[in-house]
Amino acid sequence: MSRIAVVGGGPAGLAFARVLARHGRPVTVLERDRSPAARPPGGSLDLHAGLGQRALEKAGLLAEFRAAARPEGQAMRILDPGGAVLRDWRPGPDERANPEIDRGRLRDLLLGGLEDVRWGWEVAEVVPGGGGAVVRCADGREEAFDLVVGADGAWSRVRAAVSGAVPEYAGVTYVETSLDDVDARHPGLARLVGDGAVAVYGVNRGLVAQRGGGGHVKVYAQYRTPQGWPADVDPGDADALRAAVLDLLDGWAPPLLDLVRHGTAFVRRELHVLPVGHAWAHVPGVTLVGDAAHLMPPLGAGANLALLDGAELAEAIVGAGDLDGAVRAFEERMGARAGRWAARTAAGLERLVGADPARAVALFDEVQPS
Ligand SMILES: Cc1cc2nc3c(=O)[nH]c(=O)nc-3n(C[C@H](O)[C@H](O)[C@H](O)COP(=O)(O)OP(=O)(O)OC[C@H]3O[C@@H](n4cnc5c(N)ncnc54)[C@H](O)[C@@H]3O)c2cc1C
Incomplete structure (x- = not known):
């Protein structure tokens, strides 16, 4: 064989x-x-x-x-950067796509x-x-x-x-963070994310938060930028990455920024294809x-x-x-x-x-x- x-x-x-x-x-x-x-x-x-x-x-x-x-994790909500709900889709009871x-x-x-x-x-x-x-x-x-x-x-x-x-750089960088035990520790953010995901799109940037099992939420800030953003920041420095993302999303609704503020570990990913x-x-x-x-x-x-x-x-x-x-x-x-x-x-x-x-x-x- x-x-x-x-x-x-x-x-x-x-x-x-x-x-x-x-x-x-x-x-x-x-x-x-x-x-x-x-x-x-x-x-x-x-x-x-x-x-x-x-x-x-x-x-x-x-x-x-x-x-x-x-x-139930198939649920998807889209907000505008001011926090207004643009789409709110929830799966039916038999939806298994x-x-x-x-x-x-x-x-x-x-x-x-x-x-x-x-x-x-x-x-x-x-x-x-x-x-x-x-x-x-x-x-x-x-x-x-x-x-x-x-x-x-x-x-x-x-x-x-x-x-x-x-692989070559795809022109977009993600900064990923996460929230643990969101229902107990951040009930307002748990409601914002819902059972599935919430996404927000601005000019050349976005924010997606997605619920996993056990009250874990992953948050992805996305930015169309030349490679190397944020400049002069150590990719291992969580506070500096958090500050760069908050700067990127300046003016967005406070609960959206809280998804980033309360994030724990931060990881930068330059998307390659x-x-x-x-x-x-x-x-x-x-x-x-x-x-x-x-x-x-x-x-x-x-x-x-x-x-x-x-x-x-x-x-x-x-x-x-x-x-x-x-x-x-x-x-x-x-x-x-x-x-x-x-x-x-x-x-x-x-x-x-x-x-x-x-x-x-x-x-x-x-x-x-x-
Ligand atoms: C932020 C993000 C979100 C994503 N979300 C989704 C999603 O919702 N749905 C979806 O379909 N896809 C998603 N993807 C894409 C998905 O993660 C990948 O396409 C998928 O994991 C690819 O599977 P793979 O088995 O080919 O490679 P990997 O998952 O990368 O697995 C490769 C394995 O090989 C091992 N390995 C690496 N190098 C070596 C080596 N030299 N010797 C021995 N072992 C080695 C690694 O440790 C790893 O275990 C996402 C990707 C990212 C970055």
């Missing part, structure tokens, strides 16, 4: 491994983190019926997902039942040859496989084995899935596509006699789908964080059911 490894234990890598495992195929997951608890798992993800949920169905995890998900789940919960679902997950394996490079590939780790360990799948995210080390592409339609000449023994293959703006598609890539590649391998032929055919299908989403999310980012806030609000009308 083929020896298969996947580099990266994010949504793409774990969906891939879980679907293979479901079909009785051995797979090795090589993950840089030292353990599942090595870093905070991140915020909430909405899994679309036709993408992420389809992947979980292939993994035999749809029922468990539904039990863990928060359908895009329920939310915490990233950590999703990861635990996918991890359950996987036998060969090697934590603390930081892959430095993958060298193809002889139809397979050798994985080399930063600490000198190495191992040969028939197929290595790069699911190692935006700054993939596997990608260099097939492509010279590197791979070129729309990123593709590579097929290299036997190595392929890419998820962000490693098609990093795009974070507009609700990346984790969904990552899950579906992983699940579909695994299914293609299980159903094929010819491993390399199955991978090659999958790459074409994935590339076509990712290209469509990359174009759509790039256009979406232009509108959401752009010169005309009315175009941002109108985008919401195009994607939400009325």
